[in-house]
Amino acid sequence: MSDDARDFLDEQEALDAYVRFRSSLRSGDFIYFDVVEYESIIDYLIDEGDFETVNLAVEQAMEIHPAALPIRLRYAQSLINSNSPEEALDELRLLAELDRENPDVFLMMGTAHLMLEQQSMAESQFAKAVDLAGDELDDVLYHIGTSWLPAGNIEMAIRYFEQSFSVNPENEMLLNDLGYFYDQLGFAEKSIYYYNLYLDLDPFNPAVWFNLGIAYNRNLQFEKALEAYDFTLALRETFYHAIFNKANSLANLERYKEAISAYREYLKYDAENDDAWCYMGECYLNQGRYRMAGRYYRKALEINPENDIALFSKGIIFWLEKNYEKSLSLIKKAISLEKETPEYWFTYARVLADSGHRKEAQGAFKKAALLNPENSEVWINFAEFQHTCGQVKEAIDTLKLGIRHNENDAAIKYRLAAYLLETNDEKEAAEQLETALKLDFNRHDDLFRANPKAAQNDSVRKLIKTYSPLK
Template identity: 30%
Template structure:
């Protein structure tokens, strides 16, 4: 006999199901009324038995050819079988017979969504809503969910919000509103909606988790940590909460606490390589380089094709001025991912210390080409040229970078300094004036980077004249 039928049927309906199963087994025709057929189709659809649902619906139409409700059930079965066009043909005929039946429009709307015609679906759904007088909240939720499943959050949101107006105490609707806002990158609205949801259901670990993601995305790392703590307190098996909490703690420079949370995360997940690498990075930030190297090595043992730990080990060796060793690791990281500008930049820094000017310039240049909107790379290459008494080359690099970052104050300051060192006071004054127009510019810092200008009276006069 079929399992779990009591979850779907009362005694009378169960008797209908047994009669139908017996009929199939012995191939003997049997009569069922319309209501019985409807229950049978619903049961088999719920149980994902499309073949039997098809047999029921076809027999139902044979026995009751004029029943609108059974033809609707047959259309549902066809949709389940992926025969949307055939179902649509039936539904359009039914619409001409019974134009006020909202279920016809709902099914047509679902078909249009399946066919990736959401605007057509919306027209049908809105007609169904106008014909709906009872349980409107349920229909609104169903329509919104159909758009949400397609990733059409902007279309789903108004229906969820309309449902919320009808029942402000429905937590499920509030959660979906928050989720849609989150997907639409409307973070403030999403945060407010999740908070409202948590007022109704404070023990939802998923809501606290999503709230933590939003806080972290909006540079509110401490609030993010708090949200993840609530999530973990409710569900101490929510593995991703440990991982995200660790990331948030690292962003707050709370590296020791971050390490603890990463280690807790290791108990749940098999993705040890990246977690070991993150732990290594935390130890690196704490300048506990021996511990950092251990975890980076563990990460490489887990996955030797993972570039992050190779880069981390290379950086530590660079800090320790072990250039020959660091080049091995940095080159391996670069070989694994040659599109990461930081890898090329670190290689440029390493080659500049040997010194191997040609390779240093080549690597710095590659970093700039990969990310021309980070002025750090150009500023460092210009400094390398300056150290080698190539002021004109330094100026050219910074002018090129200024084309991508025209408002960057440090680029303007450094250009002023290099022009002054090249004895072009007019150009120096031009860039100093632009830099000093920015109230956040700390012009005195220029003498830290360029101590040789400390005694340059002309340069100081230009600064004083523009203060």
């Protein structure tokens, strides 16, 4: 957080010092640099991430200027960078005795304590840094936030970032970090808010437009995502990841023809990307063009035989063509790669059911329901399968279990009412039907599709008339 020495040298002087230092390393000749020059050299090296040479520069500077506090601070920072927090603390304690008013000392001490997993001690040192920050409060708070990131505590980092934002809402680096880390935590709306604040200050940063597009996509705002990717490409037309994401957004908007065109454009840059070939296949599948879809799934699998989405989707095509043996083989392979994907198990169960593998289908339905109990469609299909097998009581039990996880789902209650009427349990059937009608009257035809005879039941007709909006 300490002042960059390049603020005290003009840009050319700082660069000249850096170039001369690099030259001295190559030639082995000794060149004298004053404190400010060494600071600028070290700052350049830190910016480059060349921490090995940072350590070398610090050692040289310490030999020539052993009492210079700015150099000693950078020495402490180099110890932190080289993962030596205990040695850094030894140096920082000495510096704290020499300069009790320097917030950088306590900021670094806090960082070192975090590296040693001493959280309470770190927070104590950070508090001292904040107290001493003065006009640099926003910068101190921001750097405290960044100190929490290597410790894996994004929530604490954001807490300090927010405090820094309240002091200085126009720090572009801070706004970008808030946008990025809120997205990492799944808070898409907050991510969008901060990225937009950044772009109000600097609308010409393609990387931020790209990240904004990702956040919009996570928030299911696909039109907005598309707009963000278009801005990205207007600023940098070779930003090919934006082309890929744009294609995904178009596919999510069911604009499959445009999506296919965008995937083709992306593949000019990255022809071996199996996901792009696979997603192009998805677009054709959603258009009902199964032969074309199969062609692109094959291409994806040639590149990556373990692309589970391509295996699964190709399995769906064989299912639709009633080639159950090939369908089951492919979906089973997809499951072997992604064992906890409920959609794979659900589809596998349905193909097993259609192909007459009743026992295996039963197990697959149970697995799908276990993995995603909030999906009422799984429970309804499972119960329908049991009902088809003549297991009406078991189907009722399955639906009741499903309702525990989907209390406000009308479809599952209509199906339960239909099966209860079959067993002449009119009292409970009426209770389930009434609840379903209250939840979603417009779906009451689900009852008759599952049990056509229900239309002749007087209590059913009476309930429907009671809740009909067209009385």
